[in-house]
Amino acid sequence: MELKRIQHRKIAKESHLLDYLLSSFQINPLQANALIELGAIYLNRKRCMENCLLKPEDYLRVHLQPKRFRTPKDISKLILANHEDFLVVAKPSGLPSIPSLDNALENLKHLLEDFLKSSLHPVHRLDVDTSGLILFAKNKLAARDFGKLISSGQIHKTYLALSEEQVSPGPYRHFLKAGQKPPFQLTGERGNSSDKECRLEVLSSQKISCSESFLMDSNLYPNLEKLGTGFLHQIQLYTGRTHQIRSQFSHLNAPLIGDSLYGSQTNLEVFALQSSKIWFKFRSESYQFEYTPTEKACAIYD
Template identity: 30%
Template sequence: MRLEDHILLETPEFVIVSKPAGMLTLPDRHDNELSSLIAIMKKAYGQIFTVHRLDRDTSGIILFARTEAAHKYFSQLFESRDVQKYYLGLVHGELPEKKGSVNEPIMEHPVQKGKMVTNRRGKASLTDYEVVEEFGLYSFVKMQIHTGRTHQIRVHMKHLGHPIAVDELYGNGQPVLLSTIKKKFKLGKHTEEERPLLSRLALHAAMLVFKDPSGKEYCIEAPLPKDISAVLNQLRKSKL
């Protein structure tokens, strides 16, 4: 990964990066520490602080603090929910309500480690959603999370019965194939097997809106990655 291609904004207090899908924010127990985003950031900046994180397969926007004071400020900002966090994702099917909120507490699954469930005994969790485009098989949805629970969007979309596409934990995990989108799809002569258009979680952290310690407001967007854009292009073509 060429870090300079992923930096969206750099100030003396913070750096905002667009994380590629498939990369951990922080190393886990099984992961090679050098391949996490924080390791790459430390190599480039020396002192750097993690404020929040994204799932490995979610692409998009992450803010890192560059000083201890900024780390304290931004950590409190995220905790007090004074940061607006917007995501874009492909979900299965078409939602009956084109705009709405999911206000369902989330807790850890009682048996499956690493999985979350909606449960009234869980922590308060709120997600707003709005359908941007519909394609029958899939819908492109904008989501805003007001709380930062583990897997929040994925759990809430599953709760609605429209899990995020290619979600192995909360959906069927099936990749997005051109053959399921394009009616007259044919494999190329020398191709034995179809390559998926998208084989990772179809979720992207698209935008952060916040104020820095001096009170200046920022609205930073991470462009949609090529893999999700390619799926959208095919879905739009098939809709014509």
């Protein structure tokens, strides 16, 4: 009988984690060690990344099929600005911003920390398939200050998105009902006080050939020439909800190309969304960063 992807076990007798995995699940030593190293195992609700000693009554949760992600060969190429208090980084599509529940290693935060040999604090996040600019604080004090800027709307971001239909330039406001799981369904009016406001503005919109868009890379989209045309939008984000641009464009009947979760009819591995510009004032100094790819999005993996 095939085991469920997530196993919950109560330990009956003392043993080491590796021995327990080999005797309890249909995996070999290489697979067992990979689960430990990836951080796919939790002991008493804390991530366990070593061959620790299990004791009777311990609670063990094992993610037997952790999701894997490609990682760049040279993480230093992604660092666009290295300030004493923060980093500005160009996140590639297909890489998580932060550790996932079943994979603590294959993400941008861990790779940067391993390269810099210091801890980082994410100021905001990008979805796995979203590429472009992301900001990390380099110390707790800077993280606190950036948190205040985020909460007061003083970190400004624009995105480029390629969609199947056109959204006219202008402001858009929707509401997200609390307690939902993706894909999020939005409404045009607030239903109750717990609904979260989602605001963005489409600054420009133009019809283009998908094969000519720098957002689209033939390594990610093998049938690029078959995609035809799409609509490239420049978007300013005013609130930072999870999946906000994706869900709002879907609500406007213009899903992002490749975003099957939100209704795209184009069968691709990723969707076309890029964080292209970020600007803010930090401790009396103004900063602005723009991301203009000069090489194919996947070249860092080659």
